[in-house]
Structures are given as structure tokens and as C-alpha cells.
Amino acid sequence: MxxxxxxxxxxxxxxxxxxxxxxxxxxxxxxxxxxxxxxxxxxxxxPEIQSREKVIAPVPEIDLDRCTFCKKCMDICRFNAIAVTANTVVTFPELCHSCGGCTVICPENAVTEKERILGTVETGTVxxxxxxxxxxxxxxxxxxxxxxxxxxxxxxxxxxxxxxxxxxxxxxxxxxxxxxxxxxxxxxxxxxxxxxxxxxxxxxxxxxxxxxxxxxxxxxxxxxxxxxxxxxxxxxxxxxxxxxxxxxxxxxxxxxxxxxxxxxxxxxxxxxxxxxxxxxxxxxxxx
Amino acid sequence: MKIAITATGTDLSADVDPRFGRASYILVVDSETLDVEVIDNAANKDAFKGAGIQAAAAVSEKGAQVLLTGFCGPNAFKTLDAANIKVANDVSGTVQSAVERFKAGEYTFSSAANTEGHW
Known part of the structure; x- marks a missing residue:
């Protein structure tokens, strides 16, 4: 229950x-x-806290050697966390909701995921x-x-x-x-x-x-x-x-x-x- | 050289829109011929978040090397900086006068955002 x-x-x-x-x-x-x-x-x-663990969320990292600036990652992102400019790509991890859409849609496999720490979970006994x-x-x-x-x-x-x-x-x-x-x-x-x-x-x-x-x-x-x-x-x-x-x-x-x-x-x-x-x-x- | 200017209308007589990411229009003006290309920024104007980021990407796509606007926030500035677009803030008056003052060398370029991000 x-x-x-x-x-x-x-x-x-x-x-x-x-x-x-x-x-x-x-x-x-x-x-x-x-x-x-x-x-x-x-x-x-x-409570007596007995263990602590980090909360980790994936955020995109762009391999500019592979990127063709096609903007598919920027277009799929509802939260505007990726900006594709004429010659580079800028990511905004704080806006990212970790949906993974950019990683999936990239035709060049230029998007990989890196870890961002959001917080901590503590557990123990009372x-x-x-x-x-x-x-x-x-x-x-x-x-x-x-x-x-x-x-x-x-x-x-x-x-x-x-x-x-x-x-x-x-x-x-x-x-x-x-x-x-x-x-x-x-x-x-x-x-x-x-x-x-x-x-x-x-x-x-x-x-x-x-x-x-x-x-x-x-x-x-x-x-x-x-x-x-x-x-x-x-x-x-x-x-x-x-x-x-x-x-x-x-x-x-x-x-x-x-x-x-x-x-x-x-x-x-x-x-x-x-x-x-x-x-x-x-x-x-x-x- | 192509100059991007935030504007309340679509021609050179329009006023400079003080907002960057949520400007009504962004005019890309050729500093020699004064030809104007209009970016309709309506979609960004009502964006939930990240309006400045999208506007900066659009300005970069048009090949502008300079942006003249009123206020530019941190995420927009980061994107513009990555795209090698120089930013002059606190610009007001009409688009035409802004272009003339830019050509006369009256503006200094910013090294950082001049307003806070919006949450």
C-alpha cells in the first residue's frame, strides 16, 4: 500500500x-x-541516514567532427536546450529534460550522453x-x-x-x-x-x-x-x-x-x- | 556586412525592439546596400523557455556578423558568442538610425549579457 x-x-x-x-x-x-x-x-x-546516492540525468554532448549542422536535434528539443548555429552547436544542460530525443534522431550518431548530477537521495532508519x-x-x-x-x-x-x-x-x-x-x-x-x-x-x-x-x-x-x-x-x-x-x-x-x-x-x-x-x-x- | 537588428516592424523605419529573444522581428540588414531580410520571430515570442537561444540560432543561420539590440540574456549571449556574432546592447531609436550609428562606429560590443535569464 x-x-x-x-x-x-x-x-x-x-x-x-x-x-x-x-x-x-x-x-x-x-x-x-x-x-x-x-x-x-x-x-x-x-532518521539515522545510512546511505546516500547521487541522482544523475543524461544530457547531450555533440561531436562536432561528426555533426553536419542539420538541426534535427534542435528541432526535436521541446525545451530549446540545443542551439545549432552556422558553424557550431551549443547545449544548455540546465534546460534539458533528459528525454534522449536528440540522441535517437541524430543521423550521424554525433550526439552522445554525458552525466549531470541533479541531487542526492538519502535513506536510513527512524x-x-x-x-x-x-x-x-x-x-x-x-x-x-x-x-x-x-x-x-x-x-x-x-x-x-x-x-x-x-x-x-x-x-x-x-x-x-x-x-x-x-x-x-x-x-x-x-x-x-x-x-x-x-x-x-x-x-x-x-x-x-x-x-x-x-x-x-x-x-x-x-x-x-x-x-x-x-x-x-x-x-x-x-x-x-x-x-x-x-x-x-x-x-x-x-x-x-x-x-x-x-x-x-x-x-x-x-x-x-x-x-x-x-x-x-x-x-x-x-x- | 550583415547586421541583425531586433525590430518592432519589418522595415528600416521601425523602432528597435529592446528585447532580443522575444522581439517581434529581427531584421538582417546589408550595411552597404541597406537590403533588408526579415526574420519573423513570432514563434519565439511566446516560447516557454529558450527564446533567446532560438533567436540566436536564427541570426546565425542568416549569416549576420553583428547584432544590435536592447537587452541580451546569458543563454542568448552564449549562443551568439559561440557563433562569432558580436553584440551591441542598449541600442534604441529606429532601425535605420541604428545602422547609421553602427557604421559611424558609435557602438561598443559587449563582452557579456546585460540582463538576467528568465525562469
Whole structure:
């Protein structure tokens, strides 16, 4: 069972849900921070990192002795990462999306691939029973996020295990990369106009991907009722509410889990998992 | 010598377009005969990314040795430099006056981009 936790709006509580849900399950779990531009799940789970690997993407290198300046590589590149001038070829690795089109289309075999490092994936264990951890870190100056996320996701639990994916905010390529091929998406929102606006975008995205999904309303009690009306209108199940509560905010600010300060929340997060199992393909659920 | 000039229109009376990669047109002017060849830059104008790179490749293809424009970003400059095209930035007025001032030696060539890249 792979569960991704997304939101649309940033700062709604994705990481809070991921960390507390992971720590509440009495089963082996792998938790992966896919917000590779600013991972922060480690602040709550204190993993011991045991291995690091580089994320490498191929980018083109042109052999000018073979090149006939036919421009086929430039024409196929959607991202303008290759410029063929009258007498030379210039490549822009930072614009390259590593599709390999230029390598395939070159009739002279003048395009070869060299390696570009995008970031790092770190894996290890959390000092809680049966919890593995992984996170991605995009290198400064790089913008190609999805390959880093895909490599983090390659460290998911084996078939029968539970994997939780803390997705980045927004609805663009990085979020799609994080949610894709997961069995269930938890959408975390707050009951404010801003939260609702971005939730609508997130719901449209999840429904395009055709992944079962449900809603957690964080900071319940603030804002207004519009999120509830929207959820009802869209048949969006509200899986859990986390109240707008000073003690919860204080725990967060110290990097503590809610469940370590309020024991009853452990059961609430276990109930959340049961609801997810009911809504997702139940065969995916660990016994 | 062929001079490339970014322009808001298609003849010598048009104003210099201050943008390079997203200029409306790029005129390639023969400095002796004042013959004009027009590059319609409409496709690059709305490019997602890399407009300057494409425009620079087009200027190179036309055989221009010099570019007169307002602002030239780092990726465009890198491409122009590789194609041995000299760049004069901060050019304004009409295309015709730019050609005349170039011929009078009033412009100095840049050694680097004069604006940031766009993301």
C-alpha cells in the first residue's frame, strides 16, 4: 500500500500527517519525503541516514567532427536546450529534460550522453519500531525535480509493506511525480479561502490521475465552512479533522509529534489508516 | 556586412525592439546596400523557455556578423558568442538610425549579457 500526502496549498499539514500516521501504525512502514526542494520530515522523525546516492540525468554532448549542422536535434528539443548555429552547436544542460530525443534522431550518431548530477537521495532508519526513511535533496541551481522524486520513490517498501509519500505542494510536475502510481492520495487542507482554492486544483489533478482520495481538514475551527460544502458537493470523504489547537501548534514548533503529546491521537491516525484501506483497493492493505 | 537588428516592424523605419529573444522581428540588414531580410520571430515570442537561444540560432543561420539590440540574456549571449556574432546592447531609436550609428562606429560590443535569464 502506497499512500501519498498532497495538498495544493503549502503549509497545510502534509508533513504533520505523514509523520504522525507513520508513527501510529503498528506495522512496518517506509516514509519518503518527496518535497525535494525543501524536505523537512526529518525534523520530526530524526532518521539515522545510512546511505546516500547521487541522482544523475543524461544530457547531450555533440561531436562536432561528426555533426553536419542539420538541426534535427534542435528541432526535436521541446525545451530549446540545443542551439545549432552556422558553424557550431551549443547545449544548455540546465534546460534539458533528459528525454534522449536528440540522441535517437541524430543521423550521424554525433550526439552522445554525458552525466549531470541533479541531487542526492538519502535513506536510513527512524529510531521507532520498523520504520525506514528516505528523502531527496535537489542541488542548488538545479530545476529538474521529477527525476529526484522518482529516485526517492524507488526506495518504497516491498510489496506487502506500507509506504507513505510526503508530496510537495502545488499541482505541477513535481506533485504529479510524487502522486503517480500510488494507491491512495490524502489531500490535506485548511478551511480557509486560500486552502479551498488550492484544494480544488489538487482535487482536479488527483481525479485526472484516477487515484482514490480523501480529505483531512487541518486547523479545523478556523476560517469558514466553504471547504465542508465543497467536499460534500464533490463527494470527497472527510477522513479526519485536526483542530486549530495551540498545543498541536506548540508540538509542531518543537519538532514533536502530536501523538507523543496527546496519546489519543495515535488511535485517531490508526482509524485514518483503516478508512484509507476501506476506500483504496483493500487487497493492497497489510493484514 | 550583415547586421541583425531586433525590430518592432519589418522595415528600416521601425523602432528597435529592446528585447532580443522575444522581439517581434529581427531584421538582417546589408550595411552597404541597406537590403533588408526579415526574420519573423513570432514563434519565439511566446516560447516557454529558450527564446533567446532560438533567436540566436536564427541570426546565425542568416549569416549576420553583428547584432544590435536592447537587452541580451546569458543563454542568448552564449549562443551568439559561440557563433562569432558580436553584440551591441542598449541600442534604441529606429532601425535605420541604428545602422547609421553602427557604421559611424558609435557602438561598443559587449563582452557579456546585460540582463538576467528568465525562469
Amino acid at each position: 502506497i499512500i501519498s500526502i498532497a495538498s495544493g496549498k503549502g503549509g497545510t499539514g502534509k508533513t504533520t500527517v505523514a509523520a504522525n500516521l507513520a508513527a501510529s501504525l503498528n506495522q512496518p512502514v517506509t516514509v519518503l519525503d518527496c518535497d525535494v526542494e525543501e524536505p523537512n520530515l526529518h525534523l520530526f522523525l530524526h 529510531p521507532l519500531p520498523d520504520m525506514n526513511f528516505g528523502q531527496g535533496l535537489l542541488d542548488i541551481g538545479q530545476v529538474m525535480v521529477p527525476p529526484v522524486i522518482r529516485q526517492v520513490k524507488s526506495h518504497r517498501a516491498p510489496d506487502q509493506g506500507i509506504t507513505l509519500i510526503d508530496a510537495p505542494p502545488g499541482t505541477s510536475c513535481p506533485v504529479i511525480a510524487a502522486m503517480k502510481d500510488t494507491d491512495f492520495v490524502i489531500l490535506v487542507t485548511e478551511p480557509t479561502p486560500f486552502g479551498l482554492n488550492d484544494l480544488k486544483l489538487a482535487v482536479e489533478t488527483v481525479r485526472l490521475l484516477n487515484i482514490p482520495h480523501g480529505l483531512i481538514i487541518n486547523r479545523a475551527g478556523m476560517g469558514d465552512d466553504a471547504v465542508y460544502a465543497y467536499a460534500k458537493d464533490k463527494n470527497l470523504p472527510v477522513l479526519m479533522e485536526i483542530p486549530y489547537d495551540k498545543a498541536i501548534a506548540q508540538a509542531y514548533s518543537k519538532g514533536d509529534l502530536i501523538i507523543s503529546q496527546q496519546e489519543d491521537y495515535k488511535e485517531k491516525f490508526q482509524t485514518l489508516y483503516k478508512k484509507i484501506c476501506f476506500l483504496a483497493d483493500s487487497e493492497k492493505c497489510a493484514p
